[in-house]
Amino acid sequence: MYDAPKTAESTVSQNEIKFDCRDCQVWYGDTHAIKDVNIQIEDNTVTSFIGPSGCGKSTFLRCLNRMNDTIDVARVEGQFLLDGEDIYDRKVDPVQLRAKVGMVFQKPNPFPKSIYDNVAYGPKIHGMAKNKAELDEIVERALRRGAIWDEVKDRLDQPGTGLSGGQQQRLCIARAVATEPEVLLMDEPCSALDPIATALVEELIDELRTRYSVVIVTHSMQQAARVSQKTAFFHLGNLVEFGDTGEIFTNPNDPRTESYITGRIG
Amino acid sequence: MTDASIDTAPAAGGKGSLLGSDARTKKRNAAEKRFRLYGMAAIAIGLFFLLVLFVSIIRSGAPAFTRTVVDVEFTLTQAEFEAAESELFKTKAYSNLFIQKLKSQLDAAGVEAEFDESAIERLLGKVGSTLREFYRANPEQLGQPVDFELAASSRVDGYFKGRVSRDTLQDSRFLQVSDLDLVDRLEEAGVIRQAFNWPFITGADSGVDNPGGAGIGASVVGSFFMMLVVLALSLPIGVAASIYLEEFAPKNRWTDLIEVNISNLAAVPSIVFGILGLAVFIQFMHLPQSAPLVGGLVLTLMTLPTIIISTRASLRAVPPSIRDAALGVGASKMQAVFHHVLPLAMPGILTGTIIGLAQALGETAPLLLIGMVGFVARGYPDGFIAGFTEPNSAMPAQIYTWATRADAGFYEKAWGGIIILLAFLLTMNIIAIILRRRFERRW
Numbered sequence: 001m002y003d004a005p006k007t008a009e010s011t012v013s014q015n016e017i018k019f020d021c022r023d024c025q026v027w028y029g030d031t032h033a034i035k036d037v038n039i040q041i042e043d044n045t046v047t048s049f050i051g052p053s054g055c056g057k058s059t060f061l062r063c064l065n066r067m068n069d070t071i072d073v074a075r076v077e078g079q080f081l082l083d084g085e086d087i088y089d090r091k092v093d094p095v096q097l098r099a100k101v102g103m104v105f106q107k108p109n110p111f112p113k114s115i116y117d118n119v120a121y122g123p124k125i126h127g128m129a130k131n132k133a134e135l136d137e138i139v140e141r142a143l144r145r146g147a148i149w150d151e152v153k154d155r156l157d158q159p160g161t162g163l164s165g166g167q168q169q170r171l172c173i174a175r176a177v178a179t180e181p182e183v184l185l186m187d188e189p190c191s192a193l194d195p196i197a198t199a200l201v202e203e204l205i206d207e208l209r210t211r212y213s214v215v216i217v218t219h220s221m222q223q224a225a226r227v228s229q230k231t232a233f234f235h236l237g238n239l240v241e242f243g244d245t246g247e248i249f250t251n252p253n254d255p256r257t258e259s260y261i262t263g264r265i266g
Numbered sequence: 267m268t269d270a271s272i273d274t275a276p277a278a279g280g281k282g283s284l285l286g287s288d289a290r291t292k293k294r295n296a297a298e299k300r301f302r303l304y305g306m307a308a309i310a311i312g313l314f315f316l317l318v319l320f321v322s323i324i325r326s327g328a329p330a331f332t333r334t335v336v337d338v339e340f341t342l343t344q345a346e347f348e349a350a351e352s353e354l355f356k357t358k359a360y361s362n363l364f365i366q367k368l369k370s371q372l373d374a375a376g377v378e379a380e381f382d383e384s385a386i387e388r389l390l391g392k393v394g395s396t397l398r399e400f401y402r403a404n405p406e407q408l409g410q411p412v413d414f415e416l417a418a419s420s421r422v423d424g425y426f427k428g429r430v431s432r433d434t435l436q437d438s439r440f441l442q443v444s445d446l447d448l449v450d451r452l453e454e455a456g457v458i459r460q461a462f463n464w465p466f467i468t469g470a471d472s473g474v475d476n477p478g479g480a481g482i483g484a485s486v487v488g489s490f491f492m493m494l495v496v497l498a499l500s501l502p503i504g505v506a507a508s509i510y511l512e513e514f515a516p517k518n519r520w521t522d523l524i525e526v527n528i529s530n531l532a533a534v535p536s537i538v539f540g541i542l543g544l545a546v547f548i549q550f551m552h553l554p555q556s557a558p559l560v561g562g563l564v565l566t567l568m569t570l571p572t573i574i575i576s577t578r579a580s581l582r583a584v585p586p587s588i589r590d591a592a593l594g595v596g597a598s599k600m601q602a603v604f605h606h607v608l609p610l611a612m613p614g615i616l617t618g619t620i621i622g623l624a625q626a627l628g629e630t631a632p633l634l635l636i637g638m639v640g641f642v643a644r645g646y647p648d649g650f651i652a653g654f655t656e657p658n659s660a661m662p663a664q665i666y667t668w669a670t671r672a673d674a675g676f677y678e679k680a681w682g683g684i685i686i687l688l689a690f691l692l693t694m695n696i697i698a699i700i701l702r703r704r705f706e707r708r709w
Contacts, residue, residue, distance in 0.1 A: 095598045109588060
């Protein structure tokens with residue numbers, strides 16, 4: 001595995017593959033939720049998953065950091081290679097994986113603790129800071145990356161649940177980046193936010209792209225078009241089409257994709 | 267759906283004025299009003315019964331907290347002591363000295379009364395032996411004035427509390443009408459009076475013939491030790507079991523079976539746990555009979571299902587998004603549970619625990635079977651640790667014992683015991699509420 005230098009100039013086409021998923025299948029009990037999905041997710045790229053409700057995009061996203069392990073009836077097959085290593089290998093501890101592949105959820109879910117503790121929790125349990133000063137530094141850096149530092153720097157000891165919805169979601173993003181992940185998964189991060197908060201988060205996603213590979217599930221096609229470089233369209237558990245966002249939205253290959261983005265199905 | 271287009275159906279929005287309400291609305295409003303009245307009536311009935319309960323408990327129980335005592339200032343010189351000790355009937359000598367003293371005290375108060383030794387014995391019991399024991403134990407008090415507060419017999423006590431009157435005196439062996447005249451004289455002289463009944467709160471149970479000397483203190487201690495055992499065992503075991511079942515255990519036939527069994531255990535009559543405790547803890551494991559340790563073990567068995575059920579409910583009430591958030595930043599399952607889920611579930615767990623403990627505190631039936639009932643407590647057990655293994659009683663069992671005794675004096679003791687039991691329960695609940703507040707404040 002060779003290490004490509006991650007420079008700002010590197011263009012989309014030169015990005016290395018972060019996630020290589022082959023023949024992925026997911027069952028919920030008897031329901032075949034994901035069927036034969038093959039997808040390659042690039043580093044330093046925002047990849048968006050779109051599709052109608054129940055098409056499996058969130059399920060697939062949750063496979064990428066093994067959050068489906070917490071669901072008893074879920075069964076996952078296929079290869080999910082993160083930097084060439086199968087994340088479903090027996091030797092892989094999901095705890096370590098999740099530190100590498102962070103996740104932001106649909107509903108902002110800060111811990112009912114202080115803003116500081118929310119961000120500091122991940123670094124603490126992973127032993128990233130030797131002392132309080134280092135931890136302070138990590139928290140500040142994460143909150144700055146989450147574009148929320150200026151709003152909360154004077155009230156770090158106040159509960160994270162007391163923030164507004166948009167602030168809470170950015171706090172959750174800050175919490176996710178505090179553990180220095182390589183991939184950031186976002187499950188409809190803006191569905192509970194108003195347009196102004198959404199704009200802030202989208203701007204943030206674009207900045208995050210310089211450091212991480214970002215995968216975002218969204219119901220809003222406009223959002224997918226605005227923030228992502230790559231788009232994948234899921235329908236009934238199948239990956240129908242995957243390609244450059246511009247291509248998908250202007251010149252889709254599959255008639256189902258076209259029907260969806262023009263609003264005829266979904 | 268062709269019905270929707272039939273225009274004969276009355277329109278809900280309708281024409282008609284908004285200022286007047288139509289028949290249907292009136293009917294609905296009336297139903298709502300009726301329901302509110304039912305609710306208020308239900309609450310009023312509940313409050314009424316609560317009030318009746320409290321009034322009757324306090325009215326019947328309050329007399330247990332006072333007792334009748336005779337105050338005598340008594341001085342015994344060294345010479346008198348030696349003289350009394352050299353006689354054949356030593357206690358008789360002491361009681362003669364006491365009678366002399368009492369007579370002089372009445373004369374000083376200007377009250378005339380005639381009484382003999384047997385009358386004094388009916389009133390105050392064996393005064394002579396009380397005095398003798400005191401001076402033999404405390405010879406340094408000889409020659410100095412000592413205030414004796416002697417408890418009057420329970421019938422004299424009953425006379426003061428209205429339980430006994432001249433008409434109801436039947437068995438003259440215990441009390442005669444002339445004795446009541448003497449009591450009146452003594453009261454006139456200010457020798458006999460009502461005092462707060464400390465021995466009731468601090469003392470131990472007495473024999474069936476001495477209701478006046480019976481106290482609940484020993485069984486309060488017994489109940490306290492039992493609660494310590496129950497808390498120390500059922501809280502950690504119950505919480506660990508619920509966390510495992512709720513967060514870690516796979517959902518399969520076995521865990522379903524366990525779940526059903528736990529729910530069933532919560533409904534098992536407590537006497538079953540009692541006989542189980544008798545068979546396992548006492549007959550098989552040979553733990554001491556009548557000991558708070560065994561009582562606590564039996565009550566733990568009974569409390570566990572309650573704690574498990576309520577703990578699981580409060581764990582389930584923690585939103586799954588919190589677990590997701592913790593797992594999402596790379597916490598292990600155990601970290602997610604102990605750092606985030608458990609603190610949020612803590613108030614609910616405490617509520618369940620206190621309900622379980624309150625239930626255990628009031629439980630009598632299983633204690634009957636392991637012998638924690640009856641006249642066992644001869645004073646307090648020695649030392650704190652021994653208190654777990656030495657015979658004792660528990661409050662509800664003690665109340666039950668008193669309630670079954672014939673003497674009317676025990677009746678008020680039983681009610682008084684209930685007041686102490688409720689006070690104990692209230693203290694426990696207040697501690698739980700304070701703890702819960704503290705946990706809640708930590709969000």
